[in-house]
Amino acid sequence: MTSVSTSVSTSAPISVPALPHAPPPALLRSTDAVGPALRAAVARLHPWPQQMAAYAFGWCNADGTPSAGGSGGGKGVRQALAMLGAAAVGAPASDGITAAVAVELVHAFSLVHDDIMDGDERRRHRESVWKAFGTGPAVLAGDALYALAVGTLAGAGSTHGAAAVRELSEALGELVHGQADDLLFETRPWTGPEAVRTAEYRDMAVRKTGSLLSCALSLGPVLAGAAPGQAEALAEAGRQLGTAFQAVDDLLGIWGDPGITGKPVHSDLLRGKKTLPVLTALASGTEAGHRLAGLLGGGPLRAAEAAGAARLVEEAGGREAVLAEAHRAVAAARRCLESAPLAPGAVTELGELSAFLVERRL
Numbered sequence: 622m623t624s625v626s627t628s629v630s631t632s633a634p635i636s637v638p639a640l641p642h643a644p645p646p647a648l649l650r651s652t653d654a655v656g657p658a659l660r661a662a663v664a665r666l667h668p669w670p671q672q673m674a675a676y677a678f679g680w681c682n683a684d685g686t687p688s689a690g691g692s693g694g695g696k697g698v699r700q701a702l703a704m705l706g707a708a709a710v711g712a713p714a715s716d717g718i719t720a721a722v723a724v725e726l727v728h729a730f731s732l733v734h735d736d737i738m739d740g741d742e743r744r745r746h747r748e749s750v751w752k753a754f755g756t757g758p759a760v761l762a763g764d765a766l767y768a769l770a771v772g773t774l775a776g777a778g779s780t781h782g783a784a785a786v787r788e789l790s791e792a793l794g795e796l797v798h799g800q801a802d803d804l805l806f807e808t809r810p811w812t813g814p815e816a817v818r819t820a821e822y823r824d825m826a827v828r829k830t831g832s833l834l835s836c837a838l839s840l841g842p843v844l845a846g847a848a849p850g851q852a853e854a855l856a857e858a859g860r861q862l863g864t865a866f867q868a869v870d871d872l873l874g875i876w877g878d879p880g881i882t883g884k885p886v887h888s889d890l891l892r893g894k895k896t897l898p899v900l901t902a903l904a905s906g907t908e909a910g911h912r913l914a915g916l917l918g919g920g921p922l923r924a925a926e927a928a929g930a931a932r933l934v935e936e937a938g939g940r941e942a943v944l945a946e947a948h949r950a951v952a953a954a955r956r957c958l959e960s961a962p963l964a965p966g967a968v969t970e971l972g973e974l975s976a977f978l979v980e981r982r983l
Contacts, residue, residue: 645973651701654714655721659700662722662773666765673754673762677729679745683753698866699724699837701974702859707841709958709967710851719777720840723789726770728833731796733763738804739892746883767793777844785844792836799829806895811903811917819900823864826897830870831863838862838971854961858971861954865979868947871896872940875931887927893917897946899930902939909936951975 663674675681681688700721707717735741736749737759743749751759774785802825806817838859842852873882874889874896882888889896899917902910913933916922922930934940954975958968 645701645970645977647705647970647974648697648701648977651704651721652697654704655697655700655718655725658718659722659725662726662769666769669758670762670765673733673750673758674729674766676753677733677750677762677766683748698974698978699728699834702834702837702862702971703841705967705971705974706838706855706859707845709855709963709971710842710845710847711964712841712845712847716777716779716845717841719773719779720785720837720844723770723773723785724833724837724840726766726773727789727793727836730763730766730770731800731833733759733766735800737763738800743883774840774844779844779846781844781846785840788836788840788843792832795828795832799825799827799832803829807893809895811895812914816903817895817900819897819904822895822897822900826864826867827860830867831860834863834866835859848962851961851963854957854963858954858957861950861957862975862978865947865950865954865975868897868943868950869979871898872943872947875899875934876940887924887931890922890927890930891924893921898934898939898943900939901942902934902937905937905939907937909933913937947979951979 659678660680663671663678666674672681672685675685676683679688703721703724704714704717707714707720732744733750736744737751737756741749742752747753749759750762754762770789771786774789775782777785779785802821806822806825809815809817835856836859839852839856842855871889874884874894875887875898877884877886877888879886885891890899899913902913903917904910910933913930916926916930916933955972958971
């Protein structure tokens with residue numbers, strides 16, 4: 622799909638609305654609308670991967686007993702984007718729900734496999750799927766979720782179902798490309814000619830995170846046969862939101878509250894993960910950036926060293942710069958939405974959801 626030109630300025634951050642005290646109404650509506658359809662889709666799986674999928678969504682415990690939690694990744698952001706994308710082009714709500722279910726299934730699949738690749742034993746305050754059920758079963762569960770996503774679109778009964786499947790497959794291809802780059806980054810040094818550059822990281826983030834948010838916003842319109850200009854504007858807005866989403870994730874990976882994120886404080890630094898705040902600090906040319914390079918070059922960090930590294934990242938401007946970048950990406954997404962004939966009410970709600978996304982503490 623052709624991208625809409627949306628160059629992001631490097632000037633001062635553009636202000637966005639403050640974090641609402643409660644989730645935006647669109648987020649709550651989408652959870653109510655999509656939840657039953659998502660559960661119905663998962664119920665079609667073989668009982669074993671079905672149980673693992675239900676565990677991944679937080680609907681049950683590892684032993685199959687019901688759990689009080691669960692809403693899918695990102696607290697329903699992707700399904701809300703799917704519903705609002707459909708509403709923005711006047712598509713039936715059913716197309717938005719179908720798109721939301723497919724995107725949620727693919728996102729769950731990606732998280733299950735990501736945890737295996739990264740060796741992450743915890744997700745959302747409990748064991749990850751592979752830790753709870755084993756690596757082989759978790760791979761199977763992820764495969765089942767992806768197959769179910771494709772089948773959901775193919776069986777939607779729309780004359781544009783094939784186009785929707787292509788859209789989802791292209792997004793997955795981009796996601797895999799980004800994940801491959803992210804894994805390869807782990808093998809590269811912190812400094813020197815082989816170090817990961819911030820531009821490389823941004824390209825990776827657009828693919829790994831932006832691809833699925835782009836698909837979330839455009840899949841309903843594609844399924845409904847919306848005008849190409851509408852779907853393209855929504856797709857590019859989603860890519861920009863993906864940039865913002867990944868930037869905030871990177872911030873939470875260092876400074877997030879463990880009681881909320883479910884991960885240890887400074888978790889990304891302890892893992893030696895290359896994220897945008899760290900790479901930005903290293904490229905800053907500041908004294909703090911040079912000290913950070915020396916600290917990171919000494920091998921895996923202990924807890925006290927990770928705390929010191931976090932302070933150096935902030936002193937070098939990494940935290941402030943990445944938050945500003947997230948705000949600029951949200952502003953770029955808004956410009957995309959304003960470039961096409963879309964329903965004003967849906968555009969307004971997308972703005973509210975975008976602000977919540979950037980300021981989230983989830």
